[in-house]
Amino acid sequence: MGDVLGWRKLMGVIAPSTNTTVQPDMERMRPVGVTNHFSRIYVEDPLALSNEDFLVGTQAISDATHDAVRSVMTAKVDYLVLGMSAVTFYGGVEGSRKWKADVEAVAGVGASTGAESVAAALKAYGGVKTVSFVSPYYPVANTEVRRFLEESGFEVKRDKPLECKRWTDIAKVTPEDLRPVLDYLDGDDVDAIVQVGTNLSMVDLAVEYEQKLSKPVIAINTATYWHGLRACGIEDKIEGVGRLLAEF
Structure with missing residues (x-):
């Protein structure tokens, strides 16, 4: 028997613990039969006053991502939607692919990143x-x-x-x-x-x-959740959040 509420897909949604936007945004986009299961990447709320400060902060997010992934995988989710974006762009296309592959290796399921x-x-x-x-x-x-x-x-x-x-x-x-x-x-x-x-x-x-x-x-956030749904074979057209989810 499948999950009673998430009978189509269980989506693990990962975001920094300081993030208050990803969870409500992606809940708005969730079709019937799909459930979102949020896991927070523990990170402090540092003061960034320079490029160097910012890089240190994003590295802290990257370093703690795998723990958040392991946590949500205890719910046996089908797929991951990664709701942090800066680190997914680092290193160009090849760097982005490697970062995603490392996450997927920990999870044992597929994932959608902001960059891709x-x-x-x-x-x-x-x-x-x-x-x-x-x-x-x-x-x-x-x-x-x-x-x-x-x-x-x-x-x-x-x-x-x-x-x-x-x-x-x-x-x-x-x-x-x-x-x-x-x-x-x-x-x-x-x-x-x-x-x-x-x-x-x-x-x-x-x-x-x-x-x-x-x-x-x-x-x-629209692009990443759209990508996750489509990667899972969920083709529902969702109105009110832009052409991407409504048409593609």
Whole structure:
């Protein structure tokens, strides 16, 4: 007999312990018969005042990820959705693949990362050649995101690092803060806009700007959960969170 509530799939959702956005975002996207089982990567809420500080903080997340994976696997979940993004971009496409493979080796099941999900989402829309992106990161991490996107076949026209000082500060960035950033990132030279940084709440704003600009605007939490569902053979079209889940 299968799981009574998760009779289609049990999804393990992994995110830093400081993250307050991934869990509610992905619960909104959950179809009937799929259940999300959250596991937190224990991490402090450090003060980041430099590129070096930011890298130390993301390394702490990476180092603690396997423990969170082992924890959620006790529920015998079918698949992992990895709700941390910076470390999944590091080292370009090859570095991203290796990081994912290490997680899957610990879990014994497949996983979707933010980096691969963004690339897959851009390709799903079709015709996207140029992109811009916003992150809550410091410039050193934006350089890694740019490298990954360019190695994935996209030309990056502009990017904006918000340089949030603490992990918990990321969730305090408002739509009003982000609208001028998105206006800066947009342009006739940009086919799509991407948001990375999973504690940055931009699902609804992405929907608003996708309609306003008539081009793909991809929130990373939407992309990662979409990728996880499709990897598990769940093809439900989900309304209200953007074209990606509604159409592809």
